[in-house]
Amino acid sequence: MRVTEIFHSLQGEGILAGTPSVFVRLAGCPLRCRWCDTKYAWSFSGGTEYGPTDLVAEVQRFSCRFVVITGGEPIVDADRLARPGLARLTNELRGLGQHVTIETSGVAFVRDLACDLMSISPKLGNSAPVEPDLAIDHERAKPDPEVLTALIEAYSCQLKFVVDVPEDIAEIRKLLGRLPPVAPERILLMPQAATREELRTRAPIVAQLCQETGFRYGQRLHLLLWGNQRRT
Numbered sequence: 001m002r003v004t005e006i007f008h009s010l011q012g013e014g015i016l017a018g019t020p021s022v023f024v025r026l027a028g029c030p031l032r033c034r035w036c037d038t039k040y041a042w043s044f045s046g047g048t049e050y051g052p053t054d055l056v057a058e059v060q061r062f063s064c065r066f067v068v069i070t071g072g073e074p075i076v077d078a079d080r081l082a083r084p085g086l087a088r089l090t091n092e093l094r095g096l097g098q099h100v101t102i103e104t105s106g107v108a109f110v111r112d113l114a115c116d117l118m119s120i121s122p123k124l125g126n127s128a129p130v131e132p133d134l135a136i137d138h139e140r141a142k143p144d145p146e147v148l149t150a151l152i153e154a155y156s157c158q159l160k161f162v163v164d165v166p167e168d169i170a171e172i173r174k175l176l177g178r179l180p181p182v183a184p185e186r187i188l189l190m191p192q193a194a195t196r197e198e199l200r201t202r203a204p205i206v207a208q209l210c211q212e213t214g215f216r217y218g219q220r221l222h223l224l225l226w227g228n229q230r231r232t
């Protein structure tokens with residue numbers, strides 16, 4: 001499979017924020033989110049080709065139990081079908097005692113993944129690109145309650161929502177109303193921010209929304225610590 005980068009850092013988001021982890025960033029994403037901070041991983045033909053065995057060996061070089069498979073969008077290929085080799089990769093990692101997190105937008109249901117935490121970040125209207133051609137791709141991949149339900153029922157999940165404005169809460173509530181119950185501590189709201197300064201400005205607003213709604217505040221620790229840099 002095509003890999004954009006492999007690196008060691010701290011998990012920056014979600015219920016495992018702060019956990020030292022190896023990140024495997026797979027190449028390719030069919031969405032075109034407006035505020036995407038990994039546009040360099042959009043191309044499915046980018047990066048370097050690895051077989052599952054070589055990729056497992058690369059991960060093991062870091063001697064780190066936690067592995068995060070991210071993207072791009074790691075669970076699908078360019079045709080939005082299950083990414084070939086991903087099930088085998090996750091099963092090999094799990095067989096070696098690794099804890100596997102998959103970071104996905106929830107664009108498709110893929111079965112048989114060995115995944116300890118399916119970290120789903122459904123994209124709200126605030127992520128739609130302004131460019132009309134990109135907006136078409138994005139619209140085709142907007143959250144599908146049936147797909148999200150299948151993921152929630154098959155895997156141990158967390159839901160992460162990027163909040164741009166307080167009005168996003170209504171959209172989040174509407175989507176959650178069409179999904180099976182998810183424990184409140186596994187539903188996180190994260191400030192939309194591309195820089196530390198934006199994060200500092202928006203964090204108190206999202207924190208206030210969490211206090212009002214009961215959702216959990218979602219860290220963006222990597223942005224806070226290192227700014228908008230690759231491999232963090």
Ligand code: SF4
Binds near residue numbers: 035036039072105
């Ligand atoms: S789903 Fe993730 S990787 Fe893909 S465009 Fe959106 S933010 Fe970027």
